[in-house]
Amino acid sequence: MRLILVGPPGAGKGTQAARLVEQHGIPQLSTGDMLRAAVAAQTPVGLKAKEVMDAGGLVSDEIVVGIIKDRIAEDDAKNGFILDGFPRTLAQAEALDSMLADGGMKLNAVIELRVDQSKLVDRIINRAEQAKAAGEPVRKDDDPEVFKQRLEAYNRDTAVVVPYYEKTGLLSVIDGMQAIDDVTASIESLLQGLDEKV
Structure with missing residues (x-):
């Protein structure tokens, strides 16, 4: 089962991905983690990524796709991944389609966790206030200003992949x-429906 989880920061993708990993025994592939692992393992793609990151640049789509290609070829991803x-971005979505097609694979589903973004900011502010009240450190990405910037970046760059997959x-x-x-429960019910279609 090959899945993509999309949704703005704070929508709960990390929480649901962890549950999917547990339920279905397929790995969650986070690009940040894979990038760090490829750099640490000094793979050809990892070395290219390190060069770009050391120079303070953003890793190109080509490098990110290369890292994902290497990762999904590993044994634990044979039965699928999240x-x-x-x-x-749209360019990454198109590159992923070509890469999967080249490997004779396809996506089973793209799951969007749709949320009310105005309430998301409130959710983050409440979480930050609860942490402060409990004398705990506030997560850096729970700073309302930082969170608003991440939300803007999502709406500007990533939200465009939703209509692409809708088509x-x-x-x-x-x-x-x-x-x-x-x-x-909603995700599991959706996935059971997919199994029945196969």
């Missing part, structure tokens, strides 16, 4: 404002 944080018929929308367990 992509989280990728594709971030392909792969997109399924889940209400991300439900309770966490209800979101999980």
Whole structure:
């Protein structure tokens, strides 16, 4: 089962991806983690990425796609994977399609956790206030200003992949404002429906 999780920061992608990993035994592929692993392993793509990052640049789509290609060839991803944080742009979505087609694979579903973005900011502010009240450090990305910037970046760059996958018929929308367990149940019900179609 090959899945992509999309949704703005704070929508609960990380929480749901962890549950999918546990439930289905397929790895969650986070581009940030893979990038660091490729650099540490000094793979050819990792060395290219290190060069760009050391120079303070952003890693190109070509490098990111190369890292994903290497990663999905590993044994634990043979039965599928969950992509989280990728594709971030239309060019990455198109490159992913070509790469999967070249390997005789295809995506099973793209799951969008749809949320009310105005309430997301409130959710983050509340989480930050609770942390402060408990005398705990506030997560850097829970700073409302930082969070608003991440939300703007998502809306500017990544939200465009949603209509792309909608056109392909792969997109399924889940209400991300439900309770966490209800979101999980909605995703599982969707995936069972996919199994029945196969």
